[in-house]
Amino acid sequence: MIVRTVFTIAALTLQEAARRRVLRALAVLTVVLLALSAWGFSRIDAEFGGLTSGEAKAVASIVLNLVMFGLSMIAALGTAFLAGPTLAGEIESGIALAVLGRPVRRAAVLVGKWLGLVTFGGSFVAVAGLAQLLIVRATVGYWPPKPATGLVLLAAQTTVLLTLGLLLSNVISPMASGIVAVGLFGATWVAGVVGSVGEALDNASVARIGTVSRMLLPTDGLWHGAMNSFQDPALLRQAGSGFGESPFLSMAPLTSTYLAWTGLWVAVMLGLAAMAYHRRDL
Amino acid sequence: MTAGSTAAERLLTELPPSPAVWCSGLRKRYRRQTAVDGVSFTVGRGEVVGLLGPNGAGKTSVIKILLGLVRPDAGEVLLLGRPARNPDARADVGYLPELFRYQPWLTPAEVLTLHVRLAGIAVPAQERRGCLALVGLAGRADDRVGSFSKGMQQRLGLAVALVARPQLVVLDEPTSALDPIGRADVRDLLISLKDRGVAVLLNSHLIGEVERVCDRVVILDKGRVAASGTLSELLGQRELRLRLDGVTAAAEARLAAAGRLTRTGNAFTVMLPAEQDGTTVPELVADLVGLGVRIHAVEPARISLEERLLDILRTGQGEGRQ
Numbered sequence: 221m222i223v224r225t226v227f228t229i230a231a232l233t234l235q236e237a238a239r240r241r242v243l244r245a246l247a248v249l250t251v252v253l254l255a256l257s258a259w260g261f262s263r264i265d266a267e268f269g270g271l272t273s274g275e276a277k278a279v280a281s282i283v284l285n286l287v288m289f290g291l292s293m294i295a296a297l298g299t300a301f302l303a304g305p306t307l308a309g310e311i312e313s314g315i316a317l318a319v320l321g322r323p324v325r326r327a328a329v330l331v332g333k334w335l336g337l338v339t340f341g342g343s344f345v346a347v348a349g350l351a352q353l354l355i356v357r358a359t360v361g362y363w364p365p366k367p368a369t370g371l372v373l374l375a376a377q378t379t380v381l382l383t384l385g386l387l388l389s390n391v392i393s394p395m396a397s398g399i400v401a402v403g404l405f406g407a408t409w410v411a412g413v414v415g416s417v418g419e420a421l422d423n424a425s426v427a428r429i430g431t432v433s434r435m436l437l438p439t440d441g442l443w444h445g446a447m448n449s450f451q452d453p454a455l456l457r458q459a460g461s462g463f464g465e466s467p468f469l470s471m472a473p474l475t476s477t478y479l480a481w482t483g484l485w486v487a488v489m490l491g492l493a494a495m496a497y498h499r500r501d502l
Numbered sequence: 503m504t505a506g507s508t509a510a511e512r513l514l515t516e517l518p519p520s521p522a523v524w525c526s527g528l529r530k531r532y533r534r535q536t537a538v539d540g541v542s543f544t545v546g547r548g549e550v551v552g553l554l555g556p557n558g559a560g561k562t563s564v565i566k567i568l569l570g571l572v573r574p575d576a577g578e579v580l581l582l583g584r585p586a587r588n589p590d591a592r593a594d595v596g597y598l599p600e601l602f603r604y605q606p607w608l609t610p611a612e613v614l615t616l617h618v619r620l621a622g623i624a625v626p627a628q629e630r631r632g633c634l635a636l637v638g639l640a641g642r643a644d645d646r647v648g649s650f651s652k653g654m655q656q657r658l659g660l661a662v663a664l665v666a667r668p669q670l671v672v673l674d675e676p677t678s679a680l681d682p683i684g685r686a687d688v689r690d691l692l693i694s695l696k697d698r699g700v701a702v703l704l705n706s707h708l709i710g711e712v713e714r715v716c717d718r719v720v721i722l723d724k725g726r727v728a729a730s731g732t733l734s735e736l737l738g739q740r741e742l743r744l745r746l747d748g749v750t751a752a753a754e755a756r757l758a759a760a761g762r763l764t765r766t767g768n769a770f771t772v773m774l775p776a777e778q779d780g781t782t783v784p785e786l787v788a789d790l791v792g793l794g795v796r797i798h799a800v801e802p803a804r805i806s807l808e809e810r811l812l813d814i815l816r817t818g819q820g821e822g823r824q
Binding site for chain 1: 566599601616622662
């Protein structure tokens with residue numbers, strides 16, 4: 221019964237995303253970004269014709285990370301603004317009344333919604349990300365070392381942010397939940413930059429800012445893991461120890477401990493969201 | 503199987519079915535405002551019960567508590583014999599909310615499919631289409647709900663409430679967006695539910711509607727049950743208005759013997775007991791004729807539910823069963 225509810229609501233959420241304008245808006249944004257990046261990569265090849273193949277690869281790898289960051293931003297912001305408002309909007313409009321008047325557990329409805337959004341966000345990242353990687357291969361001939369891992373980590377980043385959006389929308393107003401989720405996403409990224417500056421300067425307390433923020437909200441940590449999978453390993457050897465972590469360069473792959481923490485983080489946040497949803501008067 | 507367990511099973515099957523709704527001591531506060539204050543009532547199987555009361559009396563809150571949409575601060579609810587805290591208690595319950603909205607990106611046929619799936623039963627497509635036809639949406643089954651008027655959405659809400667073969671239907675203001683034809687359709691629908699033995703809890707502002715279809719009425723005021731009972735219990739006495747000439751002292755005594763008598767000139771009003779026995783009025787008329795009274799008019803009248811409701815709400819107490 222619970223499993224059927226979860227899958228029914230997940231399918232309904234995907235149907236909603238497909239039939240509403242959100243998919244079209246997202247498709248247009250993505251096509252614009254991909255077209256711009258295709259043009260940009262073809263210029264790299266044309267303008268820097270004098271580069272050695274290694275240099276060209278290094279440049280392509282860094283620019284790929286930049287574009288992927290844009291893509292992950294679209295996915296994360298899109299789902300964060302979708303997650304909260306759909307749940308809260310259904311309560312406000314009255315759609316939730318008829319659904320929750322059925323013999324269903326609210327937690328199952330929430331998990332179904334989450335599963336639908338995760339599938340939607342994940343599929344977007346997979347399709348758009350893969351298209352981006354193919355564009356890069358076609359224009360500059362660069363293929364990242366671990367494309368699948370990178371795309372999975374980007375999908376995980378989207379999952380983290382939409383889970384946060386679902387929790388926040390149960391606690392604060394739907395619009396505020398989207399803004400706060402995106403604000404926290406941005407703040408963690410900035411904290412990650414600050415942390416990498418601290419590492420470069422060998423300042424442990426500044427570097428800790430990045431570490432702590434990556435624990436509190438794993439989006440930036442996952443982003444660094446994704447970058448590590450996309451960038452050219454030769455680039456790291458070239459960069460040497462002087463660079464350290466930077467917003468668009470990652471020195472090390474993610475540890476399994478960090479991935480386990482991310483899994484636990486998502487489970488706890490989803491559990492809290494289900495609890496808040498369960499206690500809510502409609 | 504032991505003899506003991508067979509006896510227990512027989513005992514269980516012989517028990518009368520539990521009521522469709524049983525609630526006791528429901529209480530709900532929203533911050534400083536008490537919305538529901540010790541509400542208890544029962545809806546029997548196959549019974550149509552009307553929930554009446556002014557705005558803010560707590561009718562919708564009570565309905566939401568029954569369906570597990572609002573958590574009560576105190577009180578117990580059983581739906582079809584099962585504790586309402588368990589979502590499975592709503593398996594055979596259909597609900598039309600006061601605030602009715604359905605997924606605008608779906609078609610009515612898809613909305614019904616969704617609800618059947620959530621209810622966990624299999625209803626053939628033909629039966630689902632029949633349900634849409636019953637509420638007058640047969641021709642719009644494949645249009646998007648987003649293009650529907652409020653009245654059509656409310657009709658869809660009725661179909662949603664009825665599609666999963668419910669044993670109890672809870673309708674919160676089911677005719678608020680409907681035109682007079684729609685209201686008549688709902689009235690017919692309620693009567694057909696009653697004929698099929700489906701219990702109905704109906705919250706409506708249209709007292710005439712309630713008076714026509716309900717077996718019993720629960721009147722809420724300021725979160726409490728102000729009165730409840732069958733219509734005849736609540737409406738109490740009937741009146742007999744007469745216009746008479748040549749009334750002697752003996753005739754007046756005969757009138758007073760039938761019930762409490764008031765007189766204004768030629769007009770006499772006698773209060774009769776609620777139960778109609780079919781003999782009181784003809785016998786009274788025959789006796790009056792025998793006593794030489796000239797009778798111009800005899801007009802039996804009943805206090806309307808509206809008058810009674812206003813009386814209960816104004817005086818703050820009902821004479822019906824609490």
